[in-house]
Amino acid sequence: MRGSMMTMLGALLLTSVAGAVRPEWHWPTLPDGVAAPALPEGMSMTAAKVELGRRLFYDRALSQNKSMACADCHQQARGFTDGLPTHVGVTGEMGVRNVPGLTNVAWRTGLTWTEAGLSTLEAQAMVPMTGSKPVEMGMADGDGELAQRLSADPCYRGLFARAFPGTASRIDYAMVTAALGAFQRTLISFGSAHDRGAQTPLARKGAAQFAVSGCVACHNGPDLTDGQVHYVGTAAPSEMDASLYGGKPLPPGFEPPPERFRTPSLRNVAVTGPWLHDGQSPSIESAIRRHAAPQLADMDMPALLAFLDSLTDRDFLENSAFGPPPAACPTGI
Incomplete structure (x- = not known):
């Protein structure tokens, strides 16, 4: 199924809209029990938006000094993370949270480490671009500047016109984030050894331990997350209590913890x-x-780690459809 799903990813379903033929997005074949992700109200998926969003995702023009793209923090080979504890912003200010991965992010309803109330990819994209605590891409007051930069590029003018017909050559944050959201919703991964039933005996043993140890209380469902926030006692390494497995107990008197x-x-x-x-x-x-x-103290750690390794989808990490777009503008623009 893995190969056929990747082949189908990006396939177009031609549908008639207001008398014209437009390419609409066709979701790939998904595993049994997994429905296509829901879209926020007013949002739609089209091949044109995905193509535009992919180019924007890899373009450093979206940052204040043109030094940072979304893809600098979200690198495909690393599951769309960056390999750093936290990422420094364009002004030199260090981030405060580890960059989360984007695998199957289309199904996430909570998009930050904490309960920040961000439930759509479009809203979340504004945080790195315009946020000030910390500064990441540094475009807090850059709506006009961004529109000017992108409008100056004939390729972008054509891509925006195709992705957002009838907008009178307008380019703004809402359109940028809609395109970014469309591209990110294509980052679908269901081709790991775990998905294909191709785990090693050691990984299968680890999966059984994962199930009985209590890990599944939070790490459950198709993507092994319940999407909720929890206190699980994770402490900084310097604060670890050796009497416990590693984390620290709930401090008394705190509500919520x-x-x-x-x-x-x-x-x-x-x-x-x-x-x-x-x-x-x-x-x-x-x-x-x-x-x-x-x-977890008596857990067979090699088996557990083998199970977690079996969740790696190499095809996803190497799929060219998720990588940088061709330098040349698409034909017809």
Whole structure:
């Protein structure tokens, strides 16, 4: 199924709209029990938006000094993370959270490590572009500047016109984020050894332990995340209590408890390090050991790590449809 799904990804379904033929997005074949992701109200998927969004995702023109693209923090080979504890912004200000991966992000309803109220990719895209705490791409007051930059490029003028017909050559943040959201919704991964039933005996043993250890209480569903925020006792390495498995117990008198972070998806987890919300775990094992979970003390760690490694989808990490677009403008623009 893996090869056929990747072949179908990006396929076009021609439909008639107002008397014209427009290419609409056709979702790939998904596993049984997995429905196509829901779209926010007013948003639509078209091949033209995906093509535009891919080019924008890799374009450093979206940052203040043209030094940072979305893809600098979200690198395909790393499961769309960046390999750093946190990422420095265009002004030199260091980020405060580890860059989350984008695998199957179309199905996420919570898009930050904490409960920030961001539930759409379009809203979330505004945070790195325009946020000031911390500054990432530094475009807080750059709506006009961004429109000027993109409008100066004939290729972008054509791509925006095709993706957003009838907008009178307008380019604004809403259109940019709609295109970015469309591209990110194509980052679909269901081709790991776990998905294909091709796990090694050691990985199967780890999967069984994962199920009985309590990990599935939070890491469940198709992407091994419940999408919720929890306190699981993860402490900075310097704060670890050796009497526990690694993390720290719930401090008394706190309601709600501190350090509540969203359960990350475990798809492609083996390539997304360093791990946890602060990026202070240099290995998956150290990330596990930072959880206040004494029942994990007797876990067969090699088996558990083999299971987590079986969640890696190499085709996804190498699929050219998710990589940088061709330098040349698409034909017909």
